[in-house]
Amino acid sequence: MNSKPMSESTEMYLKAIAELDDRNSVAVARLAERLSVTNVSANEMVRRLGEQGLVLHKPYKGVTLTKKGRGVASNVLRRQRLWERFLHDHLKIEWAQVYDYACSLEHATAPEVTEALAVFLGHPEICPRGNPIPAEDGSFEPLDGILLSEVEVGTAVRVLAVNATATDVLKYLQERNILPGRELEIVEAAPMQGPLTLRVEKKEVALGLSLAKFVIVEPI
Amino acid sequence: MNSKPMSESTEMYLKAIAELDDRNSVAVARLAERLSVTNVSANEMVRRLGEQGLVLHKPYKGVTLTKKGRGVASNVLRRQRLWERFLHDHLKIEWAQVYDYACSLEHATAPEVTEALAVFLGHPEICPRGNPIPAEDGSFEPLDGILLSEVEVGTAVRVLAVNATATDVLKYLQERNILPGRELEIVEAAPMQGPLTLRVEKKEVALGLSLAKFVIVEPI
């Protein structure tokens, strides 16, 4: 086993790559953006991660997790999402804030605690945001849904997951009832990358395309 | 409110002082010992804490928490001990390991999470090691017991709390059933700072004086 403790920073980078990754690679600039660091810092860190064999960086082509890196990332996601469940279901913390609080806890959680937590929670399979919780061995089945931003006008869909992580974005979506499990219909899509108009819970709401990219849905 | 986030290191120092403190002051060397850093490092850190108004350091006389420092320390202890309760009562984690795991979690816990946890746990008053859990405002009533090392031979006592923090020490005590709530009798005290012989749960066990100093008891 090569389970030397990873630094918090390392874990955050690997997790961010896993969260952004569409099974392909992630631009270092996207990474920098999500982690709120400069491009230069992200590049430095990516180099370090590469030296540790956690990622593969092809300059100008993006970063990919190695097998080892993916393992660590799954593990982080598992801890993160188990804590999300606990905070939401048992501590009754507001949906939009759960991600953020869980994020702090995840780095402070030993394997034994993680597994005890999983048992306590009854081995949940998805987190409050709708994402699958990786198993202890890192495996999980990816959601098969499509981005809300790519749905045709007139379609009725059900929200599978919300992939945003910033609390303010989550709050915004929560206020508009765009939450896992809810059903909605695309009423209109404004031209020129304009906002969508959705019918949610009998009300019409407008949603910018960039936010719609955070929402994963399936047709119903 | 002066609640800028304290660094993990700062929290650990303040907590250590609070845990060692007999309402008086703590030698910097004791602090260094408990935190496993060199004396030089501890002195440096104490200087920094002094500059922030968290402690008072009288050279050669020890460190004392200021009002502000004590407030922060109480807060850390509250988080620590609430997590201990959770890990022990709900996650069923072994008594001796709870302190250590809780220690990592405490630094990653926002006030809102702390209070939600307190509610979830039903506002417990003592941690699994027997120590009082400070209230949200930092107040708590100190235990009034005496050190096991100072009890007269022949006395029967009840364990109130175990003040050790190192997992191996806790394991050692756990194996010998020296746990909060247990009753025991001092059978013999070897001369020259020698070990105590105790009767615990009908068995006799020997316990070195330095370990006995971790155990707080009350006569019965």
Next chain:
DNA sequence: TGTGATAATAAGGTTAGCCATAACATTTTT
């Protein structure tokens, strides 16, 4: 094919928290 946008690297700086070694100050013990 050249040009503007984007990505990467180079160079030098900052901070917190640690380390070792050595000198100096004080307290405690003899």
Next chain:
DNA sequence: AAAAATGTTATGGCTAACCTTATTATCACA
């Protein structure tokens, strides 16, 4: 009161992650 033990400060060094500014490399498109 001197010696031994202990505590403190001074110096100089280290590391991980960040930063800024400037330069260079590559890509993508007109």
